[in-house]
Amino acid sequence: MLKYILQRLLQLIPVLIGITFLSFGMMRMAGSDAITELYGDKGAVSQEIIDEKKAELGLDKPFMTQYLAWLKGMLTGDMGKSYVSGLDVFGTFTSKLPATLLLTVLSLAMTVIVSIPLGILAAVKRGRAIDYTLRFISFIGNSMPGFLIALLLMHLFSIRLKWLPVISDGLSLRSALMPAMTLAIAMSSKYMRQVRAAVLDELSKNYVTGARARGVRGQVILWNSVIRSSMLTIITLLSLSIGSLLGGTAIIENIFMWDGVGKMAVDAITMRDYPLIQAYVVWMAIIYVAVNLVTDLLYHVLDPRIRLGVIRE
Numbered sequence: 001m002l003k004y005i006l007q008r009l010l011q012l013i014p015v016l017i018g019i020t021f022l023s024f025g026m027m028r029m030a031g032s033d034a035i036t037e038l039y040g041d042k043g044a045v046s047q048e049i050i051d052e053k054k055a056e057l058g059l060d061k062p063f064m065t066q067y068l069a070w071l072k073g074m075l076t077g078d079m080g081k082s083y084v085s086g087l088d089v090f091g092t093f094t095s096k097l098p099a100t101l102l103l104t105v106l107s108l109a110m111t112v113i114v115s116i117p118l119g120i121l122a123a124v125k126r127g128r129a130i131d132y133t134l135r136f137i138s139f140i141g142n143s144m145p146g147f148l149i150a151l152l153l154m155h156l157f158s159i160r161l162k163w164l165p166v167i168s169d170g171l172s173l174r175s176a177l178m179p180a181m182t183l184a185i186a187m188s189s190k191y192m193r194q195v196r197a198a199v200l201d202e203l204s205k206n207y208v209t210g211a212r213a214r215g216v217r218g219q220v221i222l223w224n225s226v227i228r229s230s231m232l233t234i235i236t237l238l239s240l241s242i243g244s245l246l247g248g249t250a251i252i253e254n255i256f257m258w259d260g261v262g263k264m265a266v267d268a269i270t271m272r273d274y275p276l277i278q279a280y281v282v283w284m285a286i287i288y289v290a291v292n293l294v295t296d297l298l299y300h301v302l303d304p305r306i307r308l309g310v311i312r313e
Helices: 002-029 034-039 047-057 063-075 089-124 129-143 146-160 173-203 206-213 218-246 250-255 261-270 274-302
Strands: none
Touching: 002 063, 002 274, 034 047, 063 274, 089 129, 089 173, 089 218, 089 261, 089 274, 129 173, 146 173, 146 250, 173 218, 173 250, 206 218, 218 274, 250 261, 261 274
């Protein structure tokens, strides 16, 4: 297993290089940069000043020279300074992580608490009124776009009930509740149906029929066998959510003015702040590789029949 983990971690190196190279290239293809965004539309700033500022930041150099300089800095622990704020990129990025981590933990907790029990209940009560009701609710929740859910929650909890702030007033649980609920509603609606399908698939298998024929109680079969086997599907769903949430949910963070990684990335892309964008790209690559690795290890723990990609001796 250790060899497998090391092998997967080594795979991160070409992944990082490839992703950062592509993102670097696509941003340059946009035909703009931070200096152009800041001064390009201001007639009072001469072209000489703009060229001088670009030369100061190295934006006048060839593409490969800029990329290799950035890559060398990243490998030595220096991610550069923001072209817009002039602040250290690593410090700026890490200052946004607590907000994103809080939002991730809250929304995942809400999703697990809602979707897994209700998905199991809908499967056990298949064909009954409660099953149809839950499926209808999940259909409505899955059909509604995130920004609409956010506006409805704002109207209810902020304008009508006045329980929560309309926009974030800092890194606090009170400010995080509405954006977390917005994310959890969408994820729970989708995952409830998938949990139901996974449990129904397990309930239809021969080992369940055999256990019932031997007189094993339904509750024992459900909790000792069916749920355990269904956990592979549930873990897959959650791992996908963890990756996207840790990468920041740009739309929701911007609606609630939640100062997380997603909002930072949108602002950086708008201003063509290349060093900050590259820091975000590296973060996303690391997150998805790490989440996939942990998911593979959990698969092996839950079902030993699943072999890891270890090289056989």
